[in-house]
Amino acid sequence: MNGAAFFLGVNFIIAICFGVVFAVVSTRSRSRTAALWFAAGFTVASLSAVCELLVAYTSLTKFWAIGAFASVLGGMILLRVGVGELYGRRVAPVWTCCFLLASIVLDLLIYDLPRGTAAHAFSYQTPFALVLLTSALAVFSSTRRLTIDRALGCLLLATGLHFFAKASLAVIAGAGTTARDYIGTNYALISQSSTAVLVVAVGLTLLSVLVLEIMADERSNSEKDALSGLANRRGFENGVKAAMALAPKAGHAVIICDLDHFKRINDTYGHHGGDLVIQAFGDLLRTSAAKNAVVGRIGGEEFAIFLPNTTLDMATLFAQALRGGTMGITVSALPSSFAVTASFGVAELAPGDDLGGAMREADTALYEAKRSGRNRVKQARQIGFPQPTSIKAGK
Structure with a gap:
């Protein structure tokens, strides 16, 4: 197993763990719907690691390559829906479905383009960047102004921009001639390791937002008289x-x-x-x-x-x-x-x-x-x- 395959495995475990944690947190959080969207997003995104490995080690290269793209993007879209629920900036289901389908069609159209070219690299990475940048915009435009909210917005912004940086790196360093070659490149190692770091950072920050809400609610409940509705x-x-x-x-x-x-x-x-x-x-x-x-x-x-x-x-x-x-x-x-x-x-x-x-x-x-x-x-x-x-x- 090379370094890129190792990080694919790590990313899979991390995403699954976050999916489970957010599902558990949803049972206590006032933002239950948002927490469930986050759980679904990380769970769906975890499938991309499996697809990437299947690209390298099975004969259905194109199928699994499209699956990897769709699962990552689908997971990010689910996270965007959750961010919209949490910060009062909801997105229309019709538009999210249309965006996902259009992006998959784009991935099919560019699949046979030479990898490592600007046309392929930026076309591939732009949908991911757009989802995360709109998530950052949802946070920044909300009425919530806590430090943790600002930190989440900045992190989502940096993560969105990082996909453009990955596209530039693919052009400079090369991403392999075919989808099967990707896992053996230095670019794949850098790409997967940076993604692992950012996935952990985003997941922990989202989790912190929900946990702080739970703590605030518990404190409020412990300081409130149930009968009169006033403070105790x-x-x-x-x-x-x-x-x-x-x-x-x-x-x-x-x-x-x-x-x-x-x-x-x-x-x-x-x-x-x-x-x-x-x-x-x-x-x-x-x-x-x-x-x-x-x-x-x-x-x-x-x-x-x-x-x-x-x-x-x-x-x-x-x-x-x-x-x-x-x-x-x-x-x-x-x-x-x-x-x-x-x-x-x-x-x-x-x-x-x-x-x-x-x-x-x-x-x-x-x-x-x-x-x-x-x-x-x-x-x-x-x-x-x-x-x-x-x-x-x-x-």
Whole structure:
């Protein structure tokens, strides 16, 4: 076995492995369709290595040579479809099929041309280059702007241009007189080794994009409260840290709110009724808060809102609006006479203040609102921060 045949075997194993990995990743990825296209693309492209070996060691030279061309191009087209799915730049199935058929016809037409000539080399390599260059364009023109996305676009661009470089090398170094001669040339060794490197690079980068998506989804799920759809305590605290990092010298405000008499709601209407109330209240908070606000459910019926670049008085006005909105909540599964109320505590964070301290102040203000009769808004600076004692059981 010569060097080129060795790299053909390596390319086959690499492509098959990537096909399997992408199929597995598709079971967890939000971009499942794209991952399956990638799996199909690498699997189909792997057949080219088999065809190339059959070209050299069987009598059906032309058949297997066309098969090698078609399998590589078909695999790349499937990758292009997957890139389009992933980056929102889909391609029409009719055009992809027409392009594949036209390229195979072109390969048939140039098959008997002298190998190593510019006409044959560039006609053979151009379809591959076009597919990868349009894939790079799909990445660059998408709205995704992460570093890994830019890296993938650059890699696809370099891989597409590399096919033109291969055509030039075939003219300069020679690619054999016939298709059967190809595997024994130095050009084949260089071509297959460079392709192996680029296949691995593209495969790993595509895999990285999907894995990063899975990690982001897992993190989002671990920081989200399933019932209300808001952030849980961990997600709320992380969200606040990120928001404060964007404006470290600004003043902020925190609101802690608690549904009144929630135990009575559960006792009267069951836990399903209580869940519906939590969902409705969560929807109110989410739709009422500004886009840069951080909203979370931090306890059973307790919620928190972080308002960046907001004064205490502005936050208090917002809490009053939420109090009024809460009284207007209707839950279709509960009686029309049913009314929801909530109490609110508001505190401020001066530049450099600790979130935990502000949360404690807002919580103390919330308990004061409860003591005062519930369905109220209290500012932390209006009270002397008494220790909360007896309200917990009667929320």
